[in-house]
Amino acid sequence: MIISEQKSKEELLGSLEGKDRLFLVGCAACATACKAGGEDEVFKMQEWLVSLGKEVTGSVIIDEACHIMRAGRDLRQHRFEVEEAEALLVLACGAGIQSISSSTDKQVIGGLNSLFLGNIRRFGQYEQKCSLCGECILNETAGICPVTTCAKGLLNGPCGGMEEGRCEADREIDCAWNLIFERLKKQGRQGVFRRSVQPKDWGKIRKPGRHRIKQ
């Protein structure tokens, strides 16, 4: 899921300056799981805005704010409340914010920062495992991604900063290459150590990314 967190109140105050009537949007998917833009957070945001003397014309929690058509439909169902507002404050990831901004001509204010595509370790604790690079090497690396979990994204083994199997950039975490090495050894496989991995083809992911399922 997309891991996100709320922007600081300080930053939000700046973005909200001069906007007295707001319509609030949350997301029932990732932003809810991250406690950044679910029902609770939208409610708390509403209370905060009211305490600032602002008016909240209405709110909606969209099932998946990244679904462009669905976001547009949900917004239309609240069109009178949206109409009354000077701006929409959206507590969803960057993708969700843009579903909304493409569905209205009103100013859209994003209330979250999107951090990464993450796994959930336990509630409130998220870890990045995949960086969506378009050329997956996991089958050779014992299911541990060096593109993401090596701080430098190295493809041919650890850097010179590895110490006692720990990462140069953060001694609190394991060196990804040491994890790969240990797990391959346990599986009795050579895996990626059998060959020198060629430079990645970054041309495979177009920017902006687009994908259409072939019929």
Next chain:
Amino acid sequence: MSLLQQQLESGRFVVTAEIAPPKGIDVTDALAKARVLAGVTAVNVTDNQGANMRMTPLALAALLVREGVEPILQLTCRDRNRMALQSDLLGAAALGIENLLILSGDHARFGDHPGARSVFDLDSVQLLQVVASLEAGRDMSGRPLSGVPRFFAGAAVTPEAEPFELMFQKFDKKIDSGARFFQTQAVFDGTKLERFMAAARPLGVPVLVGVLLLKNARMARFLNENIPGVRVPQGLIERLEGAVKPLEEGVAIAREMVSKARVLCQGVHLMTLGFEERIPDILAL
């Protein structure tokens, strides 16, 4: 053929040292230091070392060539993508630079531009292969070059790193990818160096062991806490602490490591950090 290559191939014990380009455009100090180092075989020119932004080493290395001092151009994968790296390599060859030290590069978070986006479009193994390809007259996309560069490419290794087997497989991969000499991270543990050289010797690629001049105990502790891959044993820290003149003790420690290297390795890479005039003492037999 570079002097470094000639001397390593002739089996001579080789000494290299290093200088950093200035933060700015005044190269007076750097060149003065290089002149002090004129007695060594070649001088490494560091590439935004420790992820601190400085003048490009390509420029300073070219100035060294003009001064008659042989440079080893350090090239990291942190700050340039594959196009910029190839461009710089061609530029280096055109400027008369042959020796290269190919590195991944320290992580940007430890430097003076922690907000920089690290590139790592290639890693050191891949960049070594690119160097070989340029020497064969082709760029990474297979297109022919007009005028073929000639390089003597080396790489880095951390002999004390654990797990040993994992560190060593990368060392091996670098050799397969065209590394023709190695300069090591600073080594302080002779036993670990012995273990590394026992495994490395059969592969037949010269190793210049990194010898860093410790000025005092405080510096040793700083290295242990802040420099990835460097470990000063407690015993040496105590020697520096107990010494009346810590710098002299540091010179003695460096000299001991050089003596060890004369037996085990093909040369030394000296890191004297401002005390270049002590190099003759460190090399004294």
